[in-house]
Amino acid sequence: MNTEEARPNLLVPLATMxxxxxxxxxxxxxxxxxxxxxxxxxPDFATLDTDADGTLTDEEWMKSAPASMMSADIxxxxxxxxxxxxxxxxxxxxxxxxxxxxxxxxxxxI
Numbered sequence: 001m002n003t004e005e006a007r008p009n010l011l012v013p014l015a016t017m018x019x020x021x022x023x024x025x026x027x028x029x030x031x032x033x034x035x036x037x038x039x040x041x042x043p044d045f046a047t048l049d050t051d052a053d054g055t056l057t058d059e060e061w062m063k064s065a066p067a068s069m070m071s072a073d074i075x076x077x078x079x080x081x082x083x084x085x086x087x088x089x090x091x092x093x094x095x096x097x098x099x100x101x102x103x104x105x106x107x108x109x110i
Contacts, residue, residue: 042066042099045092056082056090 048064049056058079061067067075082090082098 042095042103045095048095049092054092056095058088061090 043064043066045056046052048060050060050063058076061079061082062072062075067078070078079090080086082095084090084094084097
């Protein structure tokens with residue numbers, strides 16, 4: 001009979017905390033980029049998803065107008081921020097979620 005108590009997995013809350021910190025840090029970097037471009041809203045996902053397959057690849061992002069206004073390292077960091085589940089592509093839901101957190105309700109500047 002095993003009398004050991006189950007120990008909580010501390011990695012899950014720790015990973016969640018770091019993901020939240022990364023999202024906030026990305027938000028602080030992304031908001032001035034959109035402001036500097038004169039844009040009041042983030043580009044529409046469909047504009048960025050140039051092959052219209054429903055996902056934004058890193059290649060599509062790096063060729064986008066927002067990414068072209070950043071250094072390659074910063075643009076890659078922004079793509080990573082959008083790829084919330086870290087599967088190598090960004091869905092509309094991920095893109096919208098990050099933009100809501102960064103730019104406010106419906107992508108409008110805060």
